[in-house]
Amino acid sequence: xxxxxxxxxxxxxxxxxxxxxxxxxxxxxxxxxxxxxxxxxxxxxxxxxxxxxxxxxxxxxxxxxxxxxxxxxxxxxxxxxxxxxxxxxxxxxxxxxxxxxxxxxxxxxxxxxxxxxxxxxxxxxxxxxxxxxxxxxxxxxxxxxxxxxxxxxxxxxxxxxxxxxxxxxxxxxxxxxxxxxxxxxxxxxxxxxxxxxxxxxxxxxxxxxxxxxxxxxxxxxxxxxxxxxxxxxxxxxxxxxxxxxxxxxxxxxxxxxxxxxxxxxxxxxxxxxxxxxxxxxxxxxxxxxxxxxxxxxxxxxxxxxxxxxxxxxxxxxxxxxxxxxxxxxxxxxxxxxxxxxxxxxxxxxxxxxxxxxxxxxxxxxxxxxxxxxxxxxxxxxxxxxxxxxxxxxxxxxxxxxxxxxxxxxxxxxxxxxxxxxxxxxxxxxxxxxxxxxxxxxxxxxxxxxxxxxxxxxxxxxxxxxxxxxxxxxxxxxxxxxxxxxxxxxxxxxxxxxxxxxxxxxxxxxxxxxxxxxxxxxxxxxxxxxxxxxxxxxxxxxxxxxxxxxxxxxxxxxxxxxxxxxxxxxxxxxxxxxxxxxxxxxxxxxxxxxxxxxxxxxxxxxxxxxxxxxxxxxxxxxxxxxxxxxxxxxxxxxxxxx
Amino acid sequence: xxxxxxxxxxxxxxxxxxxxxxxxxxxxxxxxxxxxxxxxxxxxxxxxxxxxxxxxxxxxxxxxxxxxxxxxxxxxxxxxxxxxxxxxxxxxxxxxxxxxxxxxxxxxxxxxxxxxxxxxxxxxxxxxxxxxxxxxxxxxxxxxxxxxxxxxxxxxxxxxxxxxxxxxxxxxxxxxxxxxxxxxxxxxxxxxxxxxxxxxxxxxxxxxxxxxxxxxxxxxxxxxxxxxxxxxxxxxxxxxxxxxxxxxxxxxxxxxxxxxxxxxxxxxxxxxx
Numbered sequence: 001x002x003x004x005x006x007x008x009x010x011x012x013x014x015x016x017x018x019x020x021x022x023x024x025x026x027x028x029x030x031x032x033x034x035x036x037x038x039x040x041x042x043x044x045x046x047x048x049x050x051x052x053x054x055x056x057x058x059x060x061x062x063x064x065x066x067x068x069x070x071x072x073x074x075x076x077x078x079x080x081x082x083x084x085x086x087x088x089x090x091x092x093x094x095x096x097x098x099x100x101x102x103x104x105x106x107x108x109x110x111x112x113x114x115x116x117x118x119x120x121x122x123x124x125x126x127x128x129x130x131x132x133x134x135x136x137x138x139x140x141x142x143x144x145x146x147x148x149x150x151x152x153x154x155x156x157x158x159x160x161x162x163x164x165x166x167x168x169x170x171x172x173x174x175x176x177x178x179x180x181x182x183x184x185x186x187x188x189x190x191x192x193x194x195x196x197x198x199x200x201x202x203x204x205x206x207x208x209x210x211x212x213x214x215x216x217x218x219x220x221x222x223x224x225x226x227x228x229x230x231x232x233x234x235x236x237x238x239x240x241x242x243x244x245x246x247x248x249x250x251x252x253x254x255x256x257x258x259x260x261x262x263x264x265x266x267x268x269x270x271x272x273x274x275x276x277x278x279x280x281x282x283x284x285x286x287x288x289x290x291x292x293x294x295x296x297x298x299x300x301x302x303x304x305x306x307x308x309x310x311x312x313x314x315x316x317x318x319x320x321x322x323x324x325x326x327x328x329x330x331x332x333x334x335x336x337x338x339x340x341x342x343x344x345x346x347x348x349x350x351x352x353x354x355x356x357x358x359x360x361x362x363x364x365x366x367x368x369x370x371x372x373x374x375x376x377x378x379x380x381x382x383x384x385x386x387x388x389x390x391x392x393x394x395x396x397x398x399x400x401x402x403x404x405x406x407x408x409x410x411x412x413x414x415x416x417x418x419x420x421x422x423x424x425x426x427x428x429x430x431x432x433x434x435x436x437x438x439x440x441x442x443x444x445x446x447x448x449x450x451x452x453x454x455x456x457x458x459x460x461x462x463x464x465x466x467x468x469x470x471x472x473x474x475x476x477x478x479x480x481x482x483x484x485x486x487x488x489x490x491x492x493x494x495x496x497x498x499x500x501x502x503x504x505x506x507x508x509x510x511x512x513x514x515x516x517x518x519x520x521x522x523x524x525x526x527x528x529x530x531x532x533x534x535x536x537x538x539x540x541x542x543x544x545x546x547x548x549x550x551x552x553x554x555x556x557x558x559x560x561x562x563x564x565x566x567x568x569x570x571x572x573x574x575x576x577x578x579x580x581x582x583x584x585x586x587x588x589x590x591x592x593x594x595x596x597x598x599x600x601x602x603x604x605x606x607x608x609x610x611x612x613x614x615x616x617x618x619x620x621x622x623x624x625x626x627x628x629x630x631x632x633x634x635x636x637x638x639x640x641x
Numbered sequence: 642x643x644x645x646x647x648x649x650x651x652x653x654x655x656x657x658x659x660x661x662x663x664x665x666x667x668x669x670x671x672x673x674x675x676x677x678x679x680x681x682x683x684x685x686x687x688x689x690x691x692x693x694x695x696x697x698x699x700x701x702x703x704x705x706x707x708x709x710x711x712x713x714x715x716x717x718x719x720x721x722x723x724x725x726x727x728x729x730x731x732x733x734x735x736x737x738x739x740x741x742x743x744x745x746x747x748x749x750x751x752x753x754x755x756x757x758x759x760x761x762x763x764x765x766x767x768x769x770x771x772x773x774x775x776x777x778x779x780x781x782x783x784x785x786x787x788x789x790x791x792x793x794x795x796x797x798x799x800x801x802x803x804x805x806x807x808x809x810x811x812x813x814x815x816x817x818x819x820x821x822x823x824x825x826x827x828x829x830x831x832x833x834x835x836x837x838x839x840x841x842x843x844x845x846x847x848x849x850x851x852x853x854x855x856x857x858x859x860x861x862x863x864x865x866x867x868x869x870x871x872x873x874x875x876x877x878x879x880x881x882x883x884x885x886x887x888x889x890x891x892x893x894x895x896x897x898x899x900x901x902x903x904x905x906x907x908x909x910x911x912x913x914x
Contacts, residue, residue: 048817049831075887083826084770098830123738132733189883195775195824456830458815475808477815508815511833511855574787574856575815 046482050429051440052456053102054081054384056203056216056266056303056376060089061179062108063156065380066115067138067149069396072382073116074105074186081384082196089396094383097390097512098456100427101435102197104218105187108205109231110156110239113179114169124175130155130162146397157207157335159235170238171230184226191222193436202231204263206241210335211282212270215246215263216303216376220441225259242283247294262444264371266303266378268353269311270334273344276353276369278360287368292360295368301444302371304350304451304630305426306378307394308409312596312630313351313522316342321536323520323598326625327423327453331415339414354633355524355532358590361637362526372447372489372632373594375426375454386454389565391424391605398422402613405606405621420621424605425453429629431487447489452629457516458508461488461595463634465495467502467579477506477577488594489632494639500585501636505539506577507597507629514599515572517542517556517626521580525591536596539580542573558601560624565603565611572600587638594633598626653900655750679717681710689713744894751893752886761881762874764888771884772877776869777822780840780861782832783811785850787857794851797860801848807862816856822867832856 059077060070071089080086083099117125118135125131137148155161169175184200191198199218206213219226232249233239250261268275274282281287304311309329318324332339346352350373357369377384380395391400398404398419409417429450432443443449450459460477464485474480481504486493492501507519518541524534538553545554559568582593601624610617617623689709693701701709729735756764765772785797789812800810808818820828825837833855843849843863850860874881 048820049827052830099826101827121737123734123741126737127734189880460815473813475813475818477813506815509856511831577813577815 046478047431047433048478050450050456050458051101051197051432051435052098052427052429053100053104053197053440054377054386055104055201055218055264055301055374055428056106056306056378057081057103057382057384058107058203058378058380059105059382060116060119061113061183062203062380063111063115064108064149064153065382065395066119067134067152068380069138069145069149070115070381071119074107074183074382075189077105077382077384078103078186078190078198080382082190086383088381088383088392088399090399090401092399094385094390094392096385097387099196100384102199102430102440103384104199104201104216105183106201106203106216106218107183109202110205110233110235111161111166111169112202112231112233113175113182114165117169117175124168125165128162128164131165156235157210161235166235166238170233170235172238177230180230181227184223188223191437193434195435197435197437197440199437199441200226204232204234204246206234206243206246207334208241208282210333210337211272211274212267212334213241213243213265213274213282214267215243215265215299217246217250217261217263218441218444219253219259219261220437221257221259221261222437225257228257229253242285243281244283244285244294247298250298260441261298262300262441263298264301264303264374265299266306266376267308267311267334268348268350269309269314269329270332271348272333272338272340273347276347276356278347278356287360287364289364289366292364292366292368296366296370299368300371300447301374301449302350302353303376303378304373305375305423305453307423307425308378309423310425310453311348311350314345314349316345317349317352318534318536323536323596323626323628326628327421327425329417329421331417336410336412336415336417350630351522351524351534354592354594355526355534358524358526358592359530359532362530362590367635370447370635372444372449373451373630374428374449375451375630376428377426386425386427388424388454388603388605389608391422391608394422400609400612402609402615405609405615405617418618420606420618422605423453427452427454427456429456429459447632448487450488450629450631453627455510455513455599455627455629457510457513457597457599457627457629458506459488459595459597459629459631460504460506461631461634462486462504463490463492463501463593464504465493465497465499465501467504469579471504471579472577477504480504486634488634490634492634492636495587498587500582501593501634502579502581503539503593503595503634504579505595506575507540507595508575509572509599514567514602514627515542515569515574516576517572517598517600518553519576519578520596520598521593522596523582523591523593525586525589527586527589535584537580540576540578542576542600543571556600558624560601560603560607562603562607562623563611565607567600567602569600588640590638591636592633593636595629595631597629599628601626653897655753679714681714685713686710747894747897748890750897751890754886754893756882756885758874761878761885764885765871765874765877765881768884769871772881773869773871775824775826776841777824777867778828778837778840778863779820779822779865780863781807781819782816782862783807783818783848783850783860784814784816784856785858785860786812789851789858794858798848798850801860807848811860814856819864822865 057077058065059074060066060072069089076086081100081103083096085093085095088094118138121135126135134148134152137144187198187200201218204215204217232246234241253261277287279287310327313321313324314328315325330340353369357367361367377386381392383392385392393399398407405419407419430440430443431448432439460481462481462485466484471480505519507516509516519539521537521539527533541553547553557571559571604622604625606617606621607623690700785794797810828837836854839852840861840863845863848860848862851858852861
């Protein structure tokens with residue numbers, strides 16, 4: 001042992017001058033690295049195709065999912081994501097049209113594992129009078145069960161759960177640790193590097209006063225690291241709803257295990273303005289240096305579209321964007337205990353957050369809202385369905401049935417989200433070099449991801465200073481993109497010369513999906529007066545349409561046949577490729593750019609319900625829509641700093 | 642379910658042995674004539690200490706230990722007296738707890754059953770998709786367009802025959818021009834359903850086409866194939882045993898229940914018909 005230490009010391013003590021001698025001259029190094037090979041496929045290190053997945057799914061282990069009757073556990077959720085047929089909690093056979101490449105399973109950590117024990121009437125549950133009452137409600141089924149489930153959720157959000165139950169299903173309790181072990185080991189069983197990646201994760205369910213501040217967490221690691229910890233919760237005294245507590249947990253996780261983790265938020269639209277603060281945080285904190293550093297460090301990703309609404313943009317914030325009015329939920333907070341007011345919206349939507357990030361970076365030196373984009377289902381059915389014709393709903397109570405559209409997602413004295421407003425969205429595409437935990441996780445960290453509302457639209461988005469129209473003729477768009485520029489999620493390389501940034505953009509329709517209407521670039525910037533600006537540019541489009549003087553493009557048309565829920569690819573384009581140069585570039589202004597791709601109109605899920613169940617829909621139900629993809633942004637920062 | 646029979650037999654055998662053993666080692670301890678004394682020995686004390694330590698991460702001090710022992714004695718007295726009064730009967734919590742303990746016992750036994758290789762092999766054959774590595778296929782493709790004219794297709798073919806660099810033939814597109822060894826599902830997810838089955842019969846190294854995808858027509862050249870296979874049991878035994886146990890645990894515990902229930906004559910009203 002002593003000798004070993006002596007060896008190590010000698011190694012460490014080699015003087016720096018000796019190292020300097022070891023650096024070879026430039027001449028000597030030439031030839032060490034071979035020239036670019038003839039074969040364009042040799043030594044490829046960038047991704048050929050996007051890997052599709054869901055970052056947000058609940059099983060029966062989640063308190064609300066299980067209380068509402070989800071009996072499928074992680075094993076079934078994984079098998080379903082991999083393309084196997086399973087029987088849903090309501091007894092319906094279901095299968096994905098195409099398997100996913102990866103998934104993060106994110107059960108709620110608060111009272112994790114309570115629901116299956118409630119379903120089974122385990123003594124730990126029914127020995128409590130409230131537990132017994134819920135169990136009997138659950139067993140009675142139907143309306144009684146719904147009432148019991150709602151009572152559980154209410155007690156959870158009001159923090160009035162029976163103490164003994166809280167204690168038995170919180171960190172420190174065996175049941176909690178075993179449930180975590182169940183989650184970790186199930187992911188491990190289904191993780192199949194190269195074919196399917198199963199991430200260990202959880203949802204940290206912070207929802208103070210009904211303001212949605214939820215974060216999902218995904219680990220890069222396997223059971224050896226994951227089982228050294230249990231995940232954090234939000235219910236006192238076992239946890240805290242302040243994101244600071246989550247950041248502390250993440251910090252400790254990495255320090256203790258040597259592992260890596262990221263967190264990402266969702267549904268700012270249900271936070272009543274608290275998701276992307278600029279001055280005060282909900283928890284009486286300030287948006288100060290510590291806040292922006294933590295947020296930037298731990299949250300490089302945002303779930304921009306999912307079942308509870310699309311959060312890219314809002315028509316109030318973006319009145320010049322005719323496509324901003326898409327699947328927004330803007331009635332109130334998560335449980336509609338407080339109605340929405342217009343001044344809250346700026347703290348809720350991704351585009352506005354990206355803009356606010358520029359302003360905060362100017363002020364504090366770090367951009368807290370420098371995130372990549374992703375889509376997820378947030379299904380509570382264990383079934384990651386995001387396709388309109390195969391939509392299994394938000395929870396077991398709204399799995400396919402003739403009456404599901406009549407069930408509001410939530411309704412109370414203040415307001416309502418009717419059932420037909422659920423969104424059959426979305427998935428995340430990742431440009432990762434291989435289908436493994438490490439490769440996909442690392443792509444999240446560098447933000448090389450994009451969101452879609454469900455369709456598997458292919459999207460390449462590169463930014464640089466040297467792209468030109470000859471690049472459009474290349475047979476290897478990605479080669480050119482990575483060589484002459486940077487991919488989505490990156491910072492533009494330092495500006496050379498006096499040109500404006502150029503973007504090489506390619507969009508490919510889903511192989512079984514609808515044609516594309518257009519590609520847009522959304523630019524946000526901070527002008528010299530400190531004002532946040534945005535503009536939407538149409539940069540590539542199908543058919544023989546021309547921009548008008550204001551840069552507006554005529555609509556692509558609509559081929560949807562409402563009688564058969566079908567459409568035709570007789571309009572739109574299979575592929576759209578362009579090089580676009582920012583026509584209003586000012587090198588002194590911070591800016592970001594991201595691409596939005598719109599499909600031609602297709603049926604919404606409600607239309608399939610109407611035809612398959614032969615039912616009437618609510619009069620104002622939206623029957624067709626334009627599904628879309630959102631790239632992660634590319635940022636520009638003036639050089640002077 | 643035939644493969645179940647043998648393990649089921651083991652299961653019931655083990656079950657009978659364990660339940661029998663329990664009956665043997667705990668005679669009259671829990672019921673029967675009330676004993677005169679309550680003895681609290683060192684083993685019991687150790688158990689109390691261990692429990693305390695799991696909660697508080699330290700051993701109890703002497704006051705705490707005395708309180709623990711007094712509490713345990715009190716509990717024992719009250720439990721015995723409650724039993725004499727029959728208070729344990731008809732209590733849903735106690736009944737559910739007892740039933741659950743039996744379930745735990747059955748689960749523990751089920752997970753101890755070590756299936757024989759022949760059973761596992763039969764299980765693999767019955768569920769090939771879960772254990773087989775899928776076949777893989779690598780190919781290059783030239784996109785000819787959504788609805789190319791026949792002469793455009795001809796032109797592409799003759800360019801290939803003339804030995805032109807294939808990368809320059811056809812229409813530029815964002816689709817991957819070459820796919821490394823890839824499973825059928827991933828090929829279909831990228832090019833549309835059925836594309837893989839169109840490639841499967843093709844000879845390696847030869848340009849063939851046109852072949853239809855979700856985007857239009859292509860010339861394709863398969864560059865490498867690798868057959869799918871069921872790995873030998875030895876390589877995947879652990880995974881198979883886990884899957885088999887999960888699938889059979891329910892059947893086993895049902896069988897166990899039926900075995901136990903079979904020892905009773907059960908009279909119950911019948912509704913319906």
